[in-house]
Amino acid sequence: MRETLEDLYYGNITPYDRQIRSSTSLMKAMEQSQECEEQLTKLLEGEAHSLLLRLINAENEIGSTLALENFILGFRLGTRLTLEALDEDDGSLVELLRRDDRREEQE
Secondary structure, eight states: HHHHHHHHHOOOOOOTTTOOOTTSSSHHHHHHHHHHHHHHHHHOHHHHHHHHHHHHHHHHHHHHHHHHHHHHHHHHHHHHHHHHHHOOSSSSSHHHHHHHHHHHHOO
């Protein structure tokens, strides 16, 4: 656990730094997007070209913001699940086990 925390502190954990496998639907979609952008860039001039770049930048900003928000929500959910899993005082069986432990201590 300490090693993971140290890696996180020193910036050695970068979950967003991944390579995309070739021949996947994501890779194909990215290639198609890039090809369409290149073709539109060649066709458009002046204000239309500028508008296209603004649209692409806005879409990238939306995607980045959603990725960050989803990461935070997922991290919080994972932490809540961990805390709940560690909570030993939430059910009948836990109480039975504690009673058994107390009996063993008294004997």
